[in-house]
Amino acid sequence: MESATQDVQIRDQLATELLSIVGADAVVTDNEALRPFECDGLTAYRELPLMVVLPASIAEVRKVLKTCSRLGIPVVTRGAGTGLSGGALPNPDGVLLSLTRMKRILSVDADAKTARVEPGVTNLAISEAVKHLGLYYAPDPSSQIACSIGGNVAENSGGVHCLKYGLTVHNILELKVVTVDGELLTVGSEALDSPGFDLLALMTGSEGMLGVVVEVLVKLLSIPPVAQVVMAAFDSVERAGEAVAAVIGGGILPAGLEMMDSYAISAVEDFVKAGYPVDAAAILLCELDGHAAEVEEQIARVETIFNSQGATGTWVAKDRATRDRFWSGRKAAFPAVGRISPDYYCIDGTIPRRQLGKVLVEISKLSNEFGLRVANVFHAGDGNLHPLILYDANNAGELELTEELGNRILELCVEVGGTVTGEHGVGVEKLRPMCLQFEDAVLEQFHQVKAALDPNSLLNPGKAVPTLARCAEFGAMHVHRGQLPHSDLERF
Amino acid sequence: MADNDLKGEFLEIVRSAFERSEKLRIEGSGTKSFYGNPVVATPLDVSRHSGIVSYEPSELVITARAGTRLSEINARLAESRQMLGFEPPWFGGQATLGGTIACGLSGPRRPYAGSARDFVLGVSCISGKGEYLAFGGQVIKNVAGYDVSRLMVGALGALGVICEVSLKVLPQPEVETTRVLEFDKETARAQMVRICKLPLPLSGMSFWGGLLRIRLSGTENGVRAAEQTIGGETDETGVEYWHQLREHELNFFNRNQSLWRLSVPATAPVLGLGDDCLLDWGGALRWIYTDHAPQTVFQTAKKMGGHATMFRPDNGWPNGRFSALDEPSKGIHMRLKSAFDPKGILNPGILYAYV
Numbered sequence: 001m002e003s004a005t006q007d008v009q010i011r012d013q014l015a016t017e018l019l020s021i022v023g024a025d026a027v028v029t030d031n032e033a034l035r036p037f038e039c040d041g042l043t044a045y046r047e048l049p050l051m052v053v054l055p056a057s058i059a060e061v062r063k064v065l066k067t068c069s070r071l072g073i074p075v076v077t078r079g080a081g082t083g084l085s086g087g088a089l090p091n092p093d094g095v096l097l098s099l100t101r102m103k104r105i106l107s108v109d110a111d112a113k114t115a116r117v118e119p120g121v122t123n124l125a126i127s128e129a130v131k132h133l134g135l136y137y138a139p140d141p142s143s144q145i146a147c148s149i150g151g152n153v154a155e156n157s158g159g160v161h162c163l164k165y166g167l168t169v170h171n172i173l174e175l176k177v178v179t180v181d182g183e184l185l186t187v188g189s190e191a192l193d194s195p196g197f198d199l200l201a202l203m204t205g206s207e208g209m210l211g212v213v214v215e216v217l218v219k220l221l222s223i224p225p226v227a228q229v230v231m232a233a234f235d236s237v238e239r240a241g242e243a244v245a246a247v248i249g250g251g252i253l254p255a256g257l258e259m260m261d262s263y264a265i266s267a268v269e270d271f272v273k274a275g276y277p278v279d280a281a282a283i284l285l286c287e288l289d290g291h292a293a294e295v296e297e298q299i300a301r302v303e304t305i306f307n308s309q310g311a312t313g314t315w316v317a318k319d320r321a322t323r324d325r326f327w328s329g330r331k332a333a334f335p336a337v338g339r340i341s342p343d344y345y346c347i348d349g350t351i352p353r354r355q356l357g358k359v360l361v362e363i364s365k366l367s368n369e370f371g372l373r374v375a376n377v378f379h380a381g382d383g384n385l386h387p388l389i390l391y392d393a394n395n396a397g398e399l400e401l402t403e404e405l406g407n408r409i410l411e412l413c414v415e416v417g418g419t420v421t422g423e424h425g426v427g428v429e430k431l432r433p434m435c436l437q438f439e440d441a442v443l444e445q446f447h448q449v450k451a452a453l454d455p456n457s458l459l460n461p462g463k464a465v466p467t468l469a470r471c472a473e474f475g476a477m478h479v480h481r482g483q484l485p486h487s488d489l490e491r492f
Numbered sequence: 493m494a495d496n497d498l499k500g501e502f503l504e505i506v507r508s509a510f511e512r513s514e515k516l517r518i519e520g521s522g523t524k525s526f527y528g529n530p531v532v533a534t535p536l537d538v539s540r541h542s543g544i545v546s547y548e549p550s551e552l553v554i555t556a557r558a559g560t561r562l563s564e565i566n567a568r569l570a571e572s573r574q575m576l577g578f579e580p581p582w583f584g585g586q587a588t589l590g591g592t593i594a595c596g597l598s599g600p601r602r603p604y605a606g607s608a609r610d611f612v613l614g615v616s617c618i619s620g621k622g623e624y625l626a627f628g629g630q631v632i633k634n635v636a637g638y639d640v641s642r643l644m645v646g647a648l649g650a651l652g653v654i655c656e657v658s659l660k661v662l663p664q665p666e667v668e669t670t671r672v673l674e675f676d677k678e679t680a681r682a683q684m685v686r687i688c689k690l691p692l693p694l695s696g697m698s699f700w701g702g703l704l705r706i707r708l709s710g711t712e713n714g715v716r717a718a719e720q721t722i723g724g725e726t727d728e729t730g731v732e733y734w735h736q737l738r739e740h741e742l743n744f745f746n747r748n749q750s751l752w753r754l755s756v757p758a759t760a761p762v763l764g765l766g767d768d769c770l771l772d773w774g775g776a777l778r779w780i781y782t783d784h785a786p787q788t789v790f791q792t793a794k795k796m797g798g799h800a801t802m803f804r805p806d807n808g809w810p811n812g813r814f815s816a817l818d819e820p821s822k823g824i825h826m827r828l829k830s831a832f833d834p835k836g837i838l839n840p841g842i843l844y845a846y847v
């Protein structure tokens with residue numbers, strides 16, 4: 001009772017203090033108004049925060065963090081909320097720090113090929129703002145019209161072009177980060193390296209656990225004069241997988257190399273009419289970019305490789321419209337699957353590419369075992385697999401079953417030498433498979449890294465790295481999976 | 493160099509050093525022993541922990557033990573027409589992978605292909621507590637856990653004894669050629685900034701002795717077309733030039749004088765540190781000899797938007813080698829150091845007195 005009163009007091013004090021920092025229109029406390037913030041792109045998890053705060057400047061973010069630190073209030077940072085692992089899921093006892101009002105492009109330096117932006121700027125807005133200079137920002141997650149650059153940094157996001165152009169970590173130079181106690185930290189610089197530890201690398205992909213990214217200096221690239229796409233159909237996914245290995249082993253580094261299985265192909269074809277061969281077991285989309293002469297040469301070579309690997313058909317997009325149409329299908333793969341199923345669950349494992357055939361066979365076995373359909377979309381060039389599990393949350397128990405299937409697929413990825421998340425992050429979703437991937441000592445070291453920057457664990461507490469106690473619980477569930485409880489007692 | 497797995501032995505050494513608070517100086521084959529602040533401690537030789545653990549050309553990934561020589565790695569990659577994308581300097585034929593990653597130095601290709609840390613996918617190391625920890629992995633896309641693998645790059649062993657490294661590798665370009673043009677320094681710098689904005693298959697840009705050299709890498713047709721755009725002449729000694737630049741074997745480096753390394757934005761004008769300067773990385777890396785006081789050099793680099801390193805001191809350099817960190821960064825460095833090495837036994841003081 002007493003503590004409940006105390007809670008209310010702290011909440012009121014917090015609201016009053018935050019209000020004086022950001023103004024009345026930038027603090028949300030009303031339950032109905034809090035609803036839109038209750039989840040990110042992983043909608044199965046929902047929670048209302050104590051309140052949402054929407055600062056408009058670095059100075060305001062610093063004051064908000066100082067206040068929360070002093071009062072011991074957890075802070076969850078939110079960009080655009082498109083994350084797929086629950087990273088921006090609110091903490092019921094904490095503040096949700098939404099950065100959507102910090103969305104200015106502060107400066108563009110065409111000579112240095114950089115842009116300095118606030119964290120709430122969307123990924124695509126950067127490329128649009130510099131297009132007239134012949135420049136663009138390379139990482140292009142499929143969510144690029146909506147996701148924020150701050151979120152991209154926090155997740156180290158990739159896109160279909162990261163085989164050649166890298167992930168977020170390869171395309172940023174400097175970050176301004178507000179630490180949990182409200183200090184302003186600059187990591188990286190306008191130069192290509194910095195003295196001391198590589199904190200820029202540490203911050204990238206740290207899922208809002210180590211600090212709040214409040215400014216990003218991104219690298220820009222020159223728009224390649226020519227980009228071309230070749231599509232190939234195969235009568236088995238294994239063959240398509242071998243074709244991918246042959247292209248890369250053959251010394252070609254495509255700008256993008258994507259695969260879809262037959263189920264994904266037909267979902268997409270029904271939705272956007274991309275012109276995909278619906279009778280194929282798998283298709284590959286391979287994009288090459290650069291100088292016209294170079295691209296022409298390489299497209300021809302890739303086509304030859306595909307044919308020699310047993311492609312049942314190849315199609316080169318001759319013009320911009322066809323190329324866009326080919327890509328539109330890949331980019332619409334998630335919503336297309338969303339159309340044919342009430343719900344879908346996107347898995348994000350990475351595997352060594354040579355294991356693709358084996359992994360897909362296993363996934364299809366698991367799919368039968370669980371009675372849930374799975375469509376596969378694959379960043380084939382870099383081994384990042386996105387099985388989409390189709391389910392209906394309205395059927396009792398189906399979500400749990402889906403999550404279990406997801407876990408089994410991720411276990412498989414770890415077993416073959418891969419990882420439980422290629423680009424979507426751990427968040428709350430992959431805490432359990434993290435226990436499989438890492439030894440206790442490594443998880444413990446992660447906690448110590450966290451403690452070095454956030455000793456009281458106020459930033460996004462409980463996410464990204466499982467506690468050893470939780471892993472022990474999961475381990476227990478593990479042993480019992482598929483067995484009757486206490487089956488060992490039957491002997492008596 | 494034979495395959496040799498000594499991680500068990502190292503674990504025991506570090507554990508017992510931890511218990512006795514004994515300081516260790518981690519050593520590869522010593523090719524870069526001039527780099528970083530001197531460390532006075534018991535040597536731990538990791539150069540015998542060697543061998544390529546796995547290499548799959550079609551995966552573009554190689555994993556090798558820390559003591560593996562770069563020469564062995566390069567030879568193995570070359571069999572499949574692949575290479576290390578960041579073109580690391582060796583500074584001697586015995587250079588090891590571990591030392592290369594700990595120093596985090598990258599060669600002329602760095603602005604165009606990426607740095608040592610950009611290519612690191614996984615690092616296994618022994619922490620200062622004597623625990624063997626495997627971070628990252630062997631796949632190109634991996635965001636599980638904090639990116640400690642990349643944090644190890646350039647940390648000079650202060651966070652862990654690097655035992656094994658997985659790297660992304662690149663296909664060798666089909667064709668590589670160098671154009672050479674004559675300019676004065678300021679014009680050359682401006683030219684490099686201009687050329688960098690063009691969509692060309694660049695893989696090196698350096699200016700020294702009145703000559704701007706531009707290396708192009710790609711397919712036959714792509715490179716020929718770029719040559720047209722750039723103009724100038726073919727440099728028949730190009731291959732040699734880039735090698736000697738990477739290895740600091742050019743005449744410029746052949747001096748008994750302390751060598752400064754300035755890493756600054758390519759767009760920063762040359763600021764009064766004298767004229768004795770070689771430009772690499774399209775102007776973003778500047779090697780300088782100067783009689784100015786260390787403080788002046790550090791401050792100038794900062795004003796230019798970058799930092800300075802006393803890279804190769806002439807004997808008896810009494811000062812710190814690296815640009816000072818600001819207070820917030822300093823605090824984080826100290827706390828990270830103690831998270832990995834609570835007793836400060838691994839290469840103490842090699843970066844800063846406090847880590």
Ligand SMILES: Cc1cc2nc3c(=O)[nH]c(=O)nc-3n(C[C@H](O)[C@H](O)[C@H](O)COP(=O)(O)OP(=O)(O)OC[C@H]3O[C@@H](n4cnc5c(N)ncnc54)[C@H](O)[C@@H]3O)c2cc1C
Nearest residue numbers: 079080081082083087141142148150151154157158208213
């Ligand atoms: C349809 C769809 C397609 C997608 N495709 C891709 C894809 O191709 N590749 C890919 O990598 N991802 C993809 N995603 C996932 C998602 O878009 C990315 O993870 C994105 O980077 C998240 O950005 P956001 O602004 O929405 O971040 P949010 O979801 O708001 O937050 C994500 C995480 O980052 C933290 N965070 C956000 N901003 C900051 C900040 N400024 N400082 C510190 N921490 C912060 C949050 O606390 C949270 O942990 C896709 C998502 C959807 C819905």
